[in-house]
Amino acid sequence: MKLSEAFQFIGLTRGRATGAYSHLHTIGDVHRAALRALxxxxxxxxxxxxxxxxxxxxxxxxxxxxxxxxxxLVPADVVDTSKTLAGDKWAMPIGLAPTGYTRMIHPAGEIGVAEAAAAAGVPYVLSTVATTTIEDVAAASTAPWSQLYTMRDRDVTNDLIRRADAAGSPVLEVAVDTAVAGNRVRDRRNGLIIPPRMTLATLGGIAVKPRYWSSMLANESFDFVQVKKSVRSGTLPGGSIADITAGFDAALDWDEIARIRKLWPRTLLLKGPIGPHDAVRAQELGVDGVHLSNHGGRQLDRVIAPIELTGPVRAALGRDALVVVDSGVRNGGDVAFALALGADAAFIGRPYIWGLAAGGGDGVARVLAILHAELARTMALVGAPSIAALRDRGPRLIAQRGSENT
Incomplete structure (x- = not known):
């Protein structure tokens, strides 16, 4: 790819509208637009x-x-951001991490996200607590990667795996950091439930954000339909963000990972703040790699940043294991750092949700376009015009660590 082409915002040049979001130049701009909308x-x-x-x-x-x-003095007239992950070639080593309750953000929901990801040529991971089923996402777009919260009801877990397989998911990611719900104080104070219910506070919010509420009222109600489709009897716990995690398997252990490995026929990753020792143990069980993540700071507080695990985990697993990382990625330069430290790709969560809030699927496309341009520019300026060069030269290109306050 010529460098000039990298700045045409590929997510928007494949049929996406450009004018409405051309004023959004950075992820910070997108975040501010999301705050105005939500x-x-x-x-x-x-x-x-x-x-x-x-x-x-x-x-x-x-x-x-x-x-x-x-x-x-490294020629940078041609910059190639493409990368093969789990057997598929993608336009750039950026993925969309699993996020729950997506239709609460915008009516386009998971399908809007999946369509934007497919147009930009990047992978998208569907959450167990998605508000759209994997069957509907796959029918509307390409089959997403699948994230799995193991459930106390083993039959539900098995059916989630079966459905991901039937839908053609190329990758299954088993979350290992949700034995109990994180203490998300803001949600507790706000009494957030799914779907949102009309309370006095909600009625007050309609006056402040009428466009959001009118769009919600004009569209179908939403729920935890992805996981609920696999529930054959009984019901999941109530509708709060904390309540839903009560259905997760707090007794998840290595034996269950080994069992899932036997059930899943394609690429299997563990997702969480996984250190080198546990990464090697997973590899010995036949797990193909890790998705380094601390849930964007939403589970265990004061846990290590995943970007700091990237180098040690890569060294422990060797070159062939699949290693991706999220949590804190906010620009294309962050993606380049992740690859230089040994990751195969960097995934985003909040940034694409901000894009969804700001403009539905077109907002997600804008986020991906911004990140692609920033990544290509960074690669050109550091003297690594391909992903392979960035990976190979990474240890030399990262010279030092600066002050935490910069």
Whole structure:
């Protein structure tokens, strides 16, 4: 790809509208647009973290400490951002991490996200607590990767795996950091439930954000339909964000991972703040790799930033294991840092949700376009015009760690 082509915002040049969002130049711009669109309780759900939100801030600080030492005089007239992940070639090593309750953000929901991801040529991971079923997402777009919260009801877990397989998901990611719900204080204060119910606070919010509420009222109600489709008897716990996690299997252990490995026929990843020791143990069970994540600071507070695990985990697993990372990724330069440290791709959560809030699927496309341009520019300027070069030269290109306060 010629460098000039990288700045045509590929997510928008494939049939997406460009004019309405051309004023959004950075992910920060997109975030501000999302805040204007969402009621306070919903934006708090998206932006909030667990307990003191120390991890939420530390994820960004870990990226901000990194510094480049570029290679000079490396031709950069052609920059190739493409990358093969789990056997599929993608336009760039950026993925959309699983996020729950997506239709609460915008009526386009998971289908709008999936369509934007397919248009931009990046993978999308569907959450167990999605508000659209994997069958409907696959019918509307390409089959997404699947994230799995193992459930106390083993039959539900088995059916979620069966349905992901039947839909053609190329990758299954088993979350290992949700034995109990994170203490998301903002959600508790706001009393957030799915679907939102009409309370005095909600009625007050309609006056402040009428466009959001009118769009919600004009569309079908939503629920945890992805997981509920696999529930054959009984019901899941109530509708609050914390309640739903009561159905998760707090007794998840290595034996269950081994059992899932036997059930799943394609690429299997563990997702969580996984250190080198546990990554190697997973590899010994036949797991194909890891998705390094701390849930964007929404589960265990004061846990290590995943970007700081990337180098040690890569060293422990070797070159062939699939290693992807999320939590704190906010621009294309962050993606480049992740690859230089040994990741195969960096995934985003909040940024694409902000794009969805700001403009539905077109807003997600704008986010991906911004990140693609930033990544290509960074690669050109550091002297690594291909993903392979960035990976190979990464240890040399990252010269030092700067101050946490920069």
């Amino acid at each position: 009621p306070r309780g919903i934006s708090d759900y998206v932006d909030g973290g667990a307990d003191t939100e120390t991890t939420l801030e530390a994820n960004r600080a870990a990226f901000n400490r990194l510094r480049w030492q570029p290679d000079s």
